Amino acid sequence: MFKKLFGKKNNSENNNQQTQQIEKENNTTESEENKKEGFFSRLKKGLSKTRKGITEKVDVILKSYKKIDEELFEELEEVLITADVGVNTTMRIIEDVKDKVKERKITEVEEIRELLKEELKEILTEVDENISLNIEPSPAIVLVVGVNGVGKTTTIGKLAYRLKNEGKKVLIAAGDTFRAAAIEQLTEWSNRAGVDIIAHQEGADPAAVIYDGIQAAKARKSDVLICDTAGRLHNKKNLMNELNKIFRIVEREYPEATKEVLLVVDATTGQNAVLQAKTFKEACDISGIVLTKLDGTAKGGVVLAVQSELKVPVKLVGVGEKIYDLQDFDPDNFVEAIFSE
Ligand SMILES: Nc1nc2c(ncn2[C@@H]2O[C@H](COP(=O)(O)OP(=O)(O)OP(=O)(O)O)[C@@H](O)[C@H]2O)c(=O)[nH]1
Ligand SMILES: [Mg+2]
Known part of the structure; x- marks a missing residue:
């Protein structure tokens, strides 16, 4: 994972210079090595509230019990539900832990901690699809969808x-033409990232922007075309119609491209994120989920609910507002980060 994020060197000197410039702007003059080390600690820092909301409470409960009984499980259940793991997913976790206690004839209360970790990792890895981004072979197109304010534009800049x-x-491609500010914001991100952007005026047909983006990607032999879309329209039906029109253009104009449809959801909205994901999943073929704003929320448990209730893999997580605050979602690291001291 580290390699994927930071390991590969830029091909051209020009690229390198631009990158150095951007790194200066973002105050990230650390060496490659430091970045790698900083990766887990940034995740840990980002998840500190979730860690407080889950692990610290779990530890207090485990310390207060001398034997494993029904009451203990009820208290654990409450912690998970409060941390936005979701009722169904929580029930499942508790039942599975109970089964394991029986099967393995576990009697020590503190062993429950490891069982919980094991169970969370199992849930997060059971979506057997590939959890890395679907962008190989080139050319690839990444459509970024989601309701307003969840972090689509920011995620595109980071990606x-x-x-x-x-x-x-x-x-x-600036496919959110609903507001002029959306186009400006994406243009700013494209400058920061040092990549080109295709944009039309406010109010233009988003499908036409995507069409132009595809033609430009072909002409310039781009490896990846990343498309922003509107999150806010007059109503949900319009939004879904607009997305479908975009999907049709992509099918027609870029059949050879590898496709990734990323749904962005905001972790701070807790169970609402699960509901949004369900709505979008009905309307379009989502191939991956980006969970943003994991930093600063105690609702990080929603990762479990999204993954287990939607069966769509969480592929990326946003852990801050800076350009490098986007990480590959790694189930092991995630669980270790929320269960770390
Ligand atoms: N803390 C934190 N803030 C984030 C993260 N991702 C996005 N944000 C912030 O969330 C706000 C909304 O982000 P946008 O990228 O504009 O969201 P959007 O989905 O494009 O919104 P619309 O264009 O209105 O549909 C911005 O203030 C971002 O800085 C994240 O991972 N962590
Ligand atoms: Mg936006």
């Missing part, structure tokens, strides 16, 4: 920066 650093030729 463009990261893919460019991996040596890919990246192009961005």
